[in-house]
Amino acid sequence: MRLSRQTFLLTKPVYIASTMSLAGPYEAKGNFKDFFDYVMEDDEFNEKSHELAEIKMQKYVVSKLLMKNNLEYKDIDLYLGGDLINQLTVTSFSAKETNIPYFGVYAACATFAESLIVGCNMLLNMDRVLCITSSHFATAERQYRFPLELGTQPTPASQWTITGSGALILDKTSNNCPKIVAYTIGKIVDLECTDVNNMGMAMAPGAADTIEQHLISRNQSAKDYDLIITGDLGRLGRDTLDYLLKEKNIVATNIINDCGAMIFNKKQKRGQGGSGAGCCSLVFCSYLYKLLLSKDIHRILFVPTGALLSKDSPLQGDTIPGIAHAIEIEV
Amino acid sequence: MRLSRQTFLLTKPVYIASTMSLAGPYEAKGNFKDFFDYVMEDDEFNEKSHELAEIKMQKYVVSKLLMKNNLEYKDIDLYLGGDLINQLTVTSFSAKETNIPYFGVYAACATFAESLIVGCNMLLNMDRVLCITSSHFATAERQYRFPLELGTQPTPASQWTITGSGALILDKTSNNCPKIVAYTIGKIVDLECTDVNNMGMAMAPGAADTIEQHLISRNQSAKDYDLIITGDLGRLGRDTLDYLLKEKNIVATNIINDCGAMIFNKKQKRGQGGSGAGCCSLVFCSYLYKLLLSKDIHRILFVPTGALLSKDSPLQGDTIPGIAHAIEIEV
Numbered sequence: 001m002r003l004s005r006q007t008f009l010l011t012k013p014v015y016i017a018s019t020m021s022l023a024g025p026y027e028a029k030g031n032f033k034d035f036f037d038y039v040m041e042d043d044e045f046n047e048k049s050h051e052l053a054e055i056k057m058q059k060y061v062v063s064k065l066l067m068k069n070n071l072e073y074k075d076i077d078l079y080l081g082g083d084l085i086n087q088l089t090v091t092s093f094s095a096k097e098t099n100i101p102y103f104g105v106y107a108a109c110a111t112f113a114e115s116l117i118v119g120c121n122m123l124l125n126m127d128r129v130l131c132i133t134s135s136h137f138a139t140a141e142r143q144y145r146f147p148l149e150l151g152t153q154p155t156p157a158s159q160w161t162i163t164g165s166g167a168l169i170l171d172k173t174s175n176n177c178p179k180i181v182a183y184t185i186g187k188i189v190d191l192e193c194t195d196v197n198n199m200g201m202a203m204a205p206g207a208a209d210t211i212e213q214h215l216i217s218r219n220q221s222a223k224d225y226d227l228i229i230t231g232d233l234g235r236l237g238r239d240t241l242d243y244l245l246k247e248k249n250i251v252a253t254n255i256i257n258d259c260g261a262m263i264f265n266k267k268q269k270r271g272q273g274g275s276g277a278g279c280c281s282l283v284f285c286s287y288l289y290k291l292l293l294s295k296d297i298h299r300i301l302f303v304p305t306g307a308l309l310s311k312d313s314p315l316q317g318d319t320i321p322g323i324a325h326a327i328e329i330e331v
Numbered sequence: 332m333r334l335s336r337q338t339f340l341l342t343k344p345v346y347i348a349s350t351m352s353l354a355g356p357y358e359a360k361g362n363f364k365d366f367f368d369y370v371m372e373d374d375e376f377n378e379k380s381h382e383l384a385e386i387k388m389q390k391y392v393v394s395k396l397l398m399k400n401n402l403e404y405k406d407i408d409l410y411l412g413g414d415l416i417n418q419l420t421v422t423s424f425s426a427k428e429t430n431i432p433y434f435g436v437y438a439a440c441a442t443f444a445e446s447l448i449v450g451c452n453m454l455l456n457m458d459r460v461l462c463i464t465s466s467h468f469a470t471a472e473r474q475y476r477f478p479l480e481l482g483t484q485p486t487p488a489s490q491w492t493i494t495g496s497g498a499l500i501l502d503k504t505s506n507n508c509p510k511i512v513a514y515t516i517g518k519i520v521d522l523e524c525t526d527v528n529n530m531g532m533a534m535a536p537g538a539a540d541t542i543e544q545h546l547i548s549r550n551q552s553a554k555d556y557d558l559i560i561t562g563d564l565g566r567l568g569r570d571t572l573d574y575l576l577k578e579k580n581i582v583a584t585n586i587i588n589d590c591g592a593m594i595f596n597k598k599q600k601r602g603q604g605g606s607g608a609g610c611c612s613l614v615f616c617s618y619l620y621k622l623l624l625s626k627d628i629h630r631i632l633f634v635p636t637g638a639l640l641s642k643d644s645p646l647q648g649d650t651i652p653g654i655a656h657a658i659e660i661e662v
Contacts, residue, residue, distance in 0.1 A: 088437050103445055103449065103516070124455065184434070190427055218538070308424075
């Protein structure tokens with residue numbers, strides 16, 4: 001049911017029946033080390049290229065997720081997801097061997113949110129939809145920045161692409177599980193940020209806009225949520241979002257946080273925190289889902305954020321547009 | 332309503348209310364010259380880079396489409412589309428200025444089909460969804476192959492990326508217009524083709540699989556269609572598809588054709604024909620839609636095909652997976 005131009009209330013429930021998470025070794029030393037289902041011993045994952053490692057990560061997460069639920073590939077009706085690598089080859093090559101009907105979606109680090117919203121709608125005629133994203137520090141560095149061998153120093157506003165993947169199954173029947181209640185589809189917001197090493201700044205305005213739209217349309221205040229979790233603004237971006245929300249008279253300082261800002265602990269030198277299409281799926285499918293399952297929290301607004309640039313667009317003088325989609329989940 | 336694992340029948344009608352097409356100058360000298368709504372005077376479109384030209388193409392098509400229907404940006408509920416450029420920057424930068432809620436989707440040259448199927452499902456809670464794709468010969472050559480200035484010779488099996496864009500509006504009320512009746516979501520099919528200059532060969536097996544699934548699920552034969560139109564296998568790929576379908580006992584020689592194979596005339600030296608995410612949207616939104624509107628044809632199976640590679644994946648030794656989604660449209 002449509003509440004406003006961007007916000008929709010689900011009239012038929014969509015349940016997040018099960019999740020699976022796989023974290024890189026450095027990610028597994030961070031704040032959520034006790035929540036990840038699986039941890040890679042090393043970043044290469046016994047593969048001969050970074051890209052093959054990331055493909056293996058998605059395949060691993062999907063196979064473990066199905067095994068946990070006693071399902072086979074044929075029991076999944078749609079493989080829905082994406083990644084940061086050009087032409088989504090990581091997701092396509094992962095989906096290939098499952099023989100599951102496949103849709104690639106892209107919203108940069110907000111891809112997981114887009115897959116959830118499209119999944120809710122596709123599920124009307126399906127039984128089970130699999131949503132997945134991944135990212136890998138080395139595939140992202142090679143594609144967007146410099147070869148790792150150069151040892152380039154990050155700037156103070158930088159975030160580090162997360163090595164990790166999270167996947168979940170949406171269905172209509174798991175009524176003891178967390179459910180998606182409503183969602184808001186984001187508009188692209190571009191305040192003409194041009195610093196490719198400050199993604200939080202580029203994405204925070206889009207996140208503020210989407211959160212405001214969602215709260216207004218749902219007639220809610222931030223206090224109606226246990227947590228409003230963006231991904232992945234990093235610490236600087238999260239603080240920017242807090243500032244932007246206050247300008248909109250939305251006081252959420254103790255309620256908002258960010259997957260990228262939370263994932264590493266203070267001793268881990270990772271700039272402003274984590275980023276990448278796999279960051280928010282990894283954190284949601286481990287920490288946040290388990291908090292919901294245990295009923296430590298009851299309602300969250302999950303707001304993945306994406307910076308819609310390529311490696312080339314800033315070099316051609318383009319600004320960095322941001323987008324965020326919001327998903328209201330409760331148990 | 333679900334007919335089989337991959338095939339779905341629409342129980343609530345989705346109409347293709349209006350289309351708009353913009354062709355490059357060389358495309359406009361081909362077989363469909365009388366069907367395009369607008370033609371670019373030159374490939375650069377008064378922009379200083381190929382990428383800016385392609386962005387302007389999408390913006391132009393969207394603005395002309397809305398103008399033709401007396402609509403404004405606010406009347407469109409979702410901007411749904413994609414392109415071949417890394418991270419879909421062409422589509423994101425085009426959508427940015429419209430302020431329309433935005434989803435990027437990716438299935439290479441089958442992106443238009445994915446946008447139509449996702450659009451049908453999103454439309455359940457919306458009034459109007461805009462589906463769009465584009466491609467540009469020079470942006471694709473620069474990204475996937477070599478700079479134009481090198482003057483590289485194409486191989487005999489090559490196709491040429493189309494400079495063009497097509498967009499359409501899906502709605503639930505235009506009941507005098509062509510409507511989407513059913514669709515089949517493709518699985519990735521990879522017969523381990525490795526020739527990056529023979530995309531038709533890589534994609535034909537996926538097209539054959541999807542067409543077979545659709546006909547079986549709908550209890551139809553090829554003769555139930557006036558046309559089965561793939562996009563973009565090129566001439567060699569179309570003949571390969573014909574051969575593969577015969578192996579499946581589907582005789583469709585005089586019914587199947589391909590957007591890429593049809594777009595150029597015999598005098599135009601363009602290898603096996605056209606390709607690119609904009610090829611099938613351009614041909615559908617001009618020639619095919621007008622044939623349906625005039626009732627020269629009554630039912631088509633529109634089967635865009637995509638090769639899910641990147642520039643890097645073949646260089647790393649990967650094969651070229653193909654996918655095709657089928658959309659049954661009648662008037």
